[in-house]
Every structure is written in structure tokens, then in C-alpha cells.
Amino acid sequence: MSQVSFNVVSRSGTSAVSTVNTVALDRLTIAGWAGRDQAAIEHHIAELAALGVKRPSTTPCFYRLGAELVTQAEQIDVVGVKSSGEAECVLVRGVDGDGLLVTVGSDHTDREVEAYGVTVSKQICPKPVARDAWYFDDVADHWDQLELRSYAIANGERRVYQQGSVASLLAAADLLERAPVAAGAAMFCGTLAVEGGIVGMRDGDALELELHDPVLNRTLRHAYRVRALPIVK
Numbered sequence: 001m002s003q004v005s006f007n008v009v010s011r012s013g014t015s016a017v018s019t020v021n022t023v024a025l026d027r028l029t030i031a032g033w034a035g036r037d038q039a040a041i042e043h044h045i046a047e048l049a050a051l052g053v054k055r056p057s058t059t060p061c062f063y064r065l066g067a068e069l070v071t072q073a074e075q076i077d078v079v080g081v082k083s084s085g086e087a088e089c090v091l092v093r094g095v096d097g098d099g100l101l102v103t104v105g106s107d108h109t110d111r112e113v114e115a116y117g118v119t120v121s122k123q124i125c126p127k128p129v130a131r132d133a134w135y136f137d138d139v140a141d142h143w144d145q146l147e148l149r150s151y152a153i154a155n156g157e158r159r160v161y162q163q164g165s166v167a168s169l170l171a172a173a174d175l176l177e178r179a180p181v182a183a184g185a186a187m188f189c190g191t192l193a194v195e196g197g198i199v200g201m202r203d204g205d206a207l208e209l210e211l212h213d214p215v216l217n218r219t220l221r222h223a224y225r226v227r228a229l230p231i232v233k
Contacts (some may be wrong), residue, residue, distance in 0.1 A: 001026045002070045004084070004093070005115065006101060006133035011216060016058070021101065023094040023131055025067040027185035028121055033059035034170045034190025043193050046110045051113030059168060060164035060190070062179045063119050069127045070105075070186060075225045076126040082200045083125055083226070085207045086191035087162050089176065091136065091172060095183040098138035102172075102202050104211035104220045105129035105149070107188050111200060122194035130222035136172070148192055152199065153206040161207070163191045176204055203228035 003021040033056050035041040041059055049055065061072060085106035092101045107130045114121035144167035152161040168192045181187050201207070206225040213219070 001056070002068045004070060004072055004129065005094070005131070006103060007131060008101060008133050008135060009218065011138050012117065019072060021094055021182070023092055023101075025092070025184055025186055028065045028067040028070060028127070029179055029181075029185065030063040030065060031170070031190045032056065032061045032063055032118065033097075034059045034175065035168060036170050037125065037168055040168050040193060044217065047194060047198055049112065051111050053118065056118075056207060057076045060175075060178070061123055065119075065123050065127075067186070067191060069123070069125070071128055072131050073126070073128065074223065075227055076108065077227050077229055078108070078125055079203075079227050079229050080110070080112065080231045082197065083108060083110045084198055084201050085109075085150070085213075086130070087148045087209045088191045089146070089166060089172070089189040090186055091132065091149065091176070091181050092186045092190060093181045093183055100181065101133040102136045102139060102211075103130045103133040104209045104222055106150075106207060106209055106222075106224070107191065111198060122192045123213055128222060128224040129186075130220050132220050134213070134220070138180040138212060139217070140173070142213075145213075145215055146225060147212040147214065149210040149212065151208040153208065154202065156198075158208075160195055162194055164192045169231055201226045201228070
């Protein structure tokens, strides 16, 4: 089980209201190959195939992982330098009737292990999420206008790693119909193609995540750094 706390900003008329919601998570699901455009799915499959990852048996698919992987820390420990993150919308439901939340997170994954087994590669890496969130109901009617971005920082240089509309991914309502998010659960909703190809993160490298709402003019952000632990042979 993992406990996370969100500063939830909701819209009340023309004003913003902020509350703190603490959620005890006991279930985590990662939606994979969750694109709406088959060509985009094939592009991402090709990205991973270049790293030795086998094609999925079906799309989308849903990976069940340990909820304790979810973290709001600004640094995560990984083994080696073959892991990397991906910006995703994350749906979270509390246990006290607080409603469905949406935040931004990273499905950090070990790319070397991924060639052996996707589920295993995801289970061995923490899953960073932001400390701020919105109520899903506040964005449900304009979900397709939300924009995901990530920036990779390595050797002091910052570059765009991912960017695009979530309209290229399966809508949240579609994912929820296929894999409902129960109380105390979180679901990562799929990711965008990487610009310039997937690159492993070395010690000290960082990833910045953004989920932007152009309709309500607000942005969720999170950044985390990687501490790469040595592999002892």
C-alpha cells in the first residue's frame, strides 16, 4: 500500500478552490499501448522493438503492479542506466467519496529488462506522480484538449522529450469502461511517442512532466531526478 497526498484545485464558478486529499492506494494499473491512432501505436511499438521488446499480444493491455511503486519524491533510485520515464495522465480514486482525480506522472521503466518482460520491467521501477491534481469532472468535457509534455535533462541540457494532445490516446472514459478505477486505485493512462528515440537515464539525469489544460489555463507539473545505483556482477 502507498499513501499519497494531493493538493486538488477545483473550479467553482470563476474561482479556484484548493483542498488536500490523502489517498491510500492498494491497486495500481498501467494502461499500455493505449493509443487511439493505430499508426501512432505502431510507432511506439517500433520504438520499443528497437530495444528488443516484443510486440504486445493485444492493444490496449493493462498491467497490474504493486501500489507501493507510486511516489511523489523528487528523486528515485534505479539500477543501472537503462531506465527512462514517460509522461502520462494518471487517474486516482480515493476511498472516502472524494471523487476521481487526475494528475500527471511517469511510467518509469527499465528498458533492458523490458526486452525480457514488460510487466517485470515496470514493476522494478518507482512511478513518480505530481503533488497537485484536478477533479476529473472538471476536465471530462474537454479531455481531448489536454496536452502532455515532458523534458529530458542530461549533462545540463534540457530538451523536449514528448509533447502532444491526449487526443492521440484512448479517452479516459474509454479506459475507465475497460478497466474501472476502484476506490484506493490508480491508473496510468498511456503515453506519447518520444522525440528522438528512447534514451536511458544516467545518474543525475532528470525528467520534467507537464499536463496542461488550455481551456481552464492551468498546468500540473512534476520533476524528478534519477540516482543510478551500480550493477554488481
